[in-house]
Every structure is written in structure tokens, then in C-alpha cells.
Amino acid sequence: MKKILSLFAVIILFMTACDKNTSVSNGNNTTGQGGSLARFTIVNNYLYTVDGNYLSVFDISNNNSPVYKNKIQVGFNIEAVFPFENKLFIASNTAMYIYSITNPQSPQFESQVQHLTGCDPIVANDSVAYLTIHGGNRCGSQLNQLQVYNVTNIENPIFKKSIELTNPMGLGMKGDNLFVCDNGTGLRVFDITNKYNPIPLNIITGESFVDVIISDNLMICMLTNGVAYFDISNPSNIIKLSTVKN
Amino acid sequence: MVACMKKNNTEILGYAPVYGSLTELTNIQSESPKPFINAGKIYKYLNYTFQIDNGEGIHVINSTDPLNPQKISFIKVKGCSEISIKNNILYTDNHVDLVGIDISNINTIQVVSRLEKVFPGVNQEYPPIEGIFFECADPAKGVVIGWTQKMLTNPKCKR
Incomplete structure (x- = not known):
């Protein structure tokens, strides 16, 4: 009898485990996390999207009926949007735009920085913005750089430094480290203890890296052919955990 | 010459x-996992990683154990390239439309909203x-x- 009971317990446990596999519950008020190349981003009850020349605002407070609230002309060839607190950093292929979303339905233009033509995702916080520019056919330039701006005063971003790379794409930061996908070369890790002067620390090779999502000690990488997972608890000794391809 | x-x-x-027909374009459904064709952007939500397959749909990966992540399903969404999720609602571009998909149960997803012609496509x-x-x-x-x-x-x- 005891044996049967424990078998029963095992079955129940197994069923619970199966359930966990397909049910995405506990998602109440949870927002996910995208990479730096994203053109969709959610901040509180609003979904912001960029396409072509426009920034659009959708109110998603009601799960089943989003409302299209606003459409703002930003610039040409917008590539990506990155949120930080009450700001949106918008990357076009000729400029970086900063919008305030203190009034979330009506993003307010704060400033822009023109740079040479190229595709350019951004990551930023309250004092620094890192953006990459890469060349190639679609992007209209041969420039390949990481650029650093002081954005403490969002009305007046100040260019601090540029670093030549091979073909940089997405990027992410965590604490004193900046991770830059330099497609064709590898994933470059910089020490940003001095945030305006990134120092090369490490390079991870063996995959074709396009973008990253950093979640605590886990780095999820978009590859040209799938996904890779890394443990980044020690930035000097990054450990590949797995890949999903095919 | x-x-x-x-x-x-x-x-x-x-x-x-x-080319695609409008009926085929707007048919969104959950399917069994498939190989990557044109791997696109990634997104993390709870213990899941989502990866767009440009124009085709969204791969769903259970990454609870990052040492052993598993593809568990594929959400067919024609013309998609973007993704964002809140409260179990996945927002994506279905060609020129914005759609909201309830993913509370990943195997029986449901389209709960559609805003037509909001994107250039x-x-x-x-x-x-x-x-x-x-x-x-x-x-x-x-x-x-x-x-x-x-x-x-x-x-x-x-x-």
C-alpha cells in the first residue's frame, strides 16, 4: 500500500511538472525583456513601437483591447527603441533621438545626436548611452564603431569616445560590463568601471552573435542560427551553458 | 555581354x-516545434525564450534549465518580426496588424486582440x-x- 501511495505521489508530482511545462501562469503584471535590436518595447501600461519614420503608442492596460493612442514622426529609417526609466532612446540610421515619456501617451522630443550613416542599436541608463554603428549594403556606410555618449543632461548628449570594431550589432550591459556582438569576430566584453571609457576585457568566439539579453547572471544571445545561453557571473570567465539550433 | x-x-x-492570401496571413496557431529558417529577434519572458522566425512565426523555448533548453512549440504568425509580452499577452506584428495573443497556455494560444493596418508592413x-x-x-x-x-x-x- 505504501508503495502504491508513493507511486501515486510520484505521478502527481510528474503531472504538476508537466503542467508547468505548458502553463505560463503567474504572469500577472509581468513584463518580459527584449534585446537592443527591438522595435517593440513595453513600459508600464504602454507598448511603444517604431517603424520606418514613426514612433507609435498603444495603451495596453486592458489585456484584451489595446488602444492606439498616438503616432509621432521621429526621423528616417528608425532601427530600434530602448527604454530607460522615463526615457526612450530611439535609433535611426543617421541619429540617436531621446524622448521623455513622463507623459506616457505623448512622448516628448528632448534631443538628438547626428552620427554618420549606419545601423545602430543603443543601450543606455541615466548617465551613459552606448550605440553601435555598422556598415553594409542596407545600412549605407562602411563605418563599424562603438560610440559612447554622456547623457546625464538629456537635452544635451555629449560624445565621449568611439572604438573601431568589425561589424558590431546588438549590445547589452550589466554592472561594470558592456557586451557587444561583433558579428564575424565574436562577443566582446568591455570593462566599463569608467563608463565613458570602455576597456576591452574579453572576447567570446565560436558563434555568430547578433544581439543579447542580460538577466542577472544569464546572458541569452541571438545567433544567426538560433539561441545561446551563457553564465556571466564572472565576466573574465564566461561559461557557455547551451545552444538551441535547428 | x-x-x-x-x-x-x-x-x-x-x-x-x-505572395500570401489574407486568410492564410491572419491564421495564427500553435504548432509543434520546428527548425529555424530565418532566425530573428529574441525575447525573454519568465522562464521562456522566444525567437522570431522572420515572416513565419515565433519559436518558444523553455529555458527553465539553461543547461538544457528545449523548443516546446511554434506560434505561426505570418509577416512577424517583433515581439513584446506583458501579463501573458504576447504582442507581435502580423503583417500590417498588431495582434495580442494570450499565451497563458502555450499549447492552446488565443488571439485576443487585433488592431488592423497600424504598421507599414x-x-x-x-x-x-x-x-x-x-x-x-x-x-x-x-x-x-x-x-x-x-x-x-x-x-x-x-x-
């Missing part, structure tokens, strides 16, 4: 439209690259859901 011509036909690498007249030949789009054949590289014979359109 003459060597390139066969019976006055010119063959050149260019672009051709990929794929250009219906020409490919996204300049300085090339392409097969002229024919609206009678359906909606252009993408442009693909192809060897063309005597293409009439150039951009």
Missing part, C-alpha cells in the same frame, strides 16, 4: 515578391534594396508578404 544572353533572354539575380511595390532588378508585383496574386532573392529572366522592374 553576348555570352550572358540566351535567345535574347537576360538572366540576372534579383528579387521576387512572395512589407512594401507592396518594391523590395527593400535599391539598385537591383525585381519581378514586378502583381496585386492580383495576393498580398506581398516578403521579397526573396531569385534568378530572373528579363525582369521589367528596376529600382
Whole structure:
């Protein structure tokens, strides 16, 4: 009898485990996390999207009926949007735009920085913005750089430094480290203890890296052919955990 | 120059439209996992990683154990390239529409909202690259859901 009971317990446990596999519950008020190349981003009850020349605002407070609230002309060839607190950093292929979303339905233009033509995702916080520019056919330039701006005063971003790379794409930061996908070369890790002067620390090779999502000690990488997972608890000794391809 | 011509036909690498019907375009459903075709952007939500397959749909990966992540399903969404999730609602672009998909149960997803024609979508007249030949789009054949590289014979359109 005891044996049967424990078998029963095992079955129940197994069923619970199966359930966990397909049910995405506990998602109440949870927002996910995208990479730096994203053109969709959610901040509180609003979904912001960029396409072509426009920034659009959708109110998603009601799960089943989003409302299209606003459409703002930003610039040409917008590539990506990155949120930080009450700001949106918008990357076009000729400029970086900063919008305030203190009034979330009506993003307010704060400033822009023109740079040479190229595709350019951004990551930023309250004092620094890192953006990459890469060349190639679609992007209209041969420039390949990481650029650093002081954005403490969002009305007046100040260019601090540029670093030549091979073909940089997405990027992410965590604490004193900046991770830059330099497609064709590898994933470059910089020490940003001095945030305006990134120092090369490490390079991870063996995959074709396009973008990253950093979640605590886990780095999820978009590859040209799938996904890779890394443990980044020690930035000097990054450990590949797995890949999903095919 | 003459060597390139066969019976006055010119063959050149260019672009051709990929057509889809509106019914097929808006048919969103959960399917079994499939291989990556054109791996796109990634997104993390709870213990899941989502990866777009450009124009085709969204791969769902259970990454609870990052040492052993598993593809568990594929959400077919034609014309998609973007993703964002809140409160178990996945927002994505379905060609020119914004759709909200309830993913509370990943195997029985449900489209709960659709805002029509809020995105520019794929250009219906020409490919996204300049300085090339392409097969002229024919609206009678359906909606252009993408442009693909192809060897063309005597293409009439150039951009």
C-alpha cells in the first residue's frame, strides 16, 4: 500500500511538472525583456513601437483591447527603441533621438545626436548611452564603431569616445560590463568601471552573435542560427551553458 | 555581354515578391516545434525564450534549465518580426496588424486582440534594396508578404 501511495505521489508530482511545462501562469503584471535590436518595447501600461519614420503608442492596460493612442514622426529609417526609466532612446540610421515619456501617451522630443550613416542599436541608463554603428549594403556606410555618449543632461548628449570594431550589432550591459556582438569576430566584453571609457576585457568566439539579453547572471544571445545561453557571473570567465539550433 | 544572353533572354539575380492570401496571413496557431529558417529577434519572458522566425512565426523555448533548453512549440504568425509580452499577452506584428495573443497556455494560444493596418508592413511595390532588378508585383496574386532573392529572366522592374 505504501508503495502504491508513493507511486501515486510520484505521478502527481510528474503531472504538476508537466503542467508547468505548458502553463505560463503567474504572469500577472509581468513584463518580459527584449534585446537592443527591438522595435517593440513595453513600459508600464504602454507598448511603444517604431517603424520606418514613426514612433507609435498603444495603451495596453486592458489585456484584451489595446488602444492606439498616438503616432509621432521621429526621423528616417528608425532601427530600434530602448527604454530607460522615463526615457526612450530611439535609433535611426543617421541619429540617436531621446524622448521623455513622463507623459506616457505623448512622448516628448528632448534631443538628438547626428552620427554618420549606419545601423545602430543603443543601450543606455541615466548617465551613459552606448550605440553601435555598422556598415553594409542596407545600412549605407562602411563605418563599424562603438560610440559612447554622456547623457546625464538629456537635452544635451555629449560624445565621449568611439572604438573601431568589425561589424558590431546588438549590445547589452550589466554592472561594470558592456557586451557587444561583433558579428564575424565574436562577443566582446568591455570593462566599463569608467563608463565613458570602455576597456576591452574579453572576447567570446565560436558563434555568430547578433544581439543579447542580460538577466542577472544569464546572458541569452541571438545567433544567426538560433539561441545561446551563457553564465556571466564572472565576466573574465564566461561559461557557455547551451545552444538551441535547428 | 553576348555570352550572358540566351535567345535574347537576360538572366540576372534579383528579387521576387512572395505572395500570401489574407486568410492564410491572419491564421495564427500553435504548432509543434520546428527548425529555424530565418532566425530573428529574441525575447525573454519568465522562464521562456522566444525567437522570431522572420515572416513565419515565433519559436518558444523553455529555458527553465539553461543547461538544457528545449523548443516546446511554434506560434505561426505570418509577416512577424517583433515581439513584446506583458501579463501573458504576447504582442507581435502580423503583417500590417498588431495582434495580442494570450499565451497563458502555450499549447492552446488565443488571439485576443487585433488592431488592423497600424504598421507599414512589407512594401507592396518594391523590395527593400535599391539598385537591383525585381519581378514586378502583381496585386492580383495576393498580398506581398516578403521579397526573396531569385534568378530572373528579363525582369521589367528596376529600382
